[in-house]
Amino acid sequence: MISSRYAPIVALLLILALVPTIIHSYLQQKTDDEVIVSSTIPSIEGYTSEPFTRHNTEWVKTMFDSEDWFERIYRAADGKVIRLFVTRSYNHKRLYHHPELGLSHGSDLKREGVVMLKGERQIPVHLLRNNNGRGLVAYVLLSDGKYIDRPVVHQIQESLKQLVSASRPMTIFYVSDTSSPAGVDFNQTSAAVVLGAAIDRFNSDIEKQ
Known part of the structure; x- marks a missing residue:
């Protein structure tokens, strides 16, 4: 009693x-900022693009708990081929916890850590290189206007916020190529160009809301 x-x-x-x-x-x-990822496909000068059709809506829903996404191949004039995948989800762990296992299945990748994408604002990029000496994977995580360099710490902080507030989506911008040499600076690659363009286009749509 x-x-x-x-x-x-x-x-x-x-x-x-x-x-x-x-x-x-x-x-x-x-929370809903009313931005639709599938409408933020960037046009990049010097590159042509086309849809990448290996993955479908059911796969993305299962893998990332999301139905708003796009995936495209970008081809540079010099022959470089970059794959770009963008989606957002309220299930943050689905995005930050080894997205390469699904998006680059079968590749032998080694994590290099976080590098900065240079520009008006330095953006943390999670970088992996192929162990065969050529090719890379890079992705950026964005949530509530902040770029995430330590996703586990972010998840803990976000979990505490969600005890008393509405859920916020996380967006992942993911690029991969199979030709970049192991020693090349990421910021000098076509992958960096495509990644930066995707982020700029997305942020432009955010600012319009």
Whole structure:
């Protein structure tokens, strides 16, 4: 039996404990900036592009818990071929936890760490290189206007915020090629050009909202 003098405190704690359940299970609160990823396909001077058809909507839904995405091949005048994949999801872990295992299945990749994409604003890029000496994978994570360099730390912080607030989507910009030499600076690659263009186009649409 709880003493009556503690009843208000217990009631308050129970109400606070119910807040996340009410927000996420009943109200299903999610932020929506109304940007549609599939409408942010960048046009890049000096490159042609076409859809990449290996993956479909069902696969993306299963892999990333998302139905808003696009994937394209960009071809440079010098013959370089870059694959670009962009999606966003409220399930952040699906995006940051080894996306290369699904998007570059079968490649023998080694993580090099985080490098900075140079431009008006330096952006952290998660970079992997192919162990055969040629090719790379690079991706950028964006959530609530912030570029994520430490996704696990971000996930912990976001989980705490979501106890009392609506869910926010994360966006991944993912590029890969099979020809970049192992020693080349990422910022000198066609992959960096395509990645930067995709981010710029997405941010341009965000600013219009």
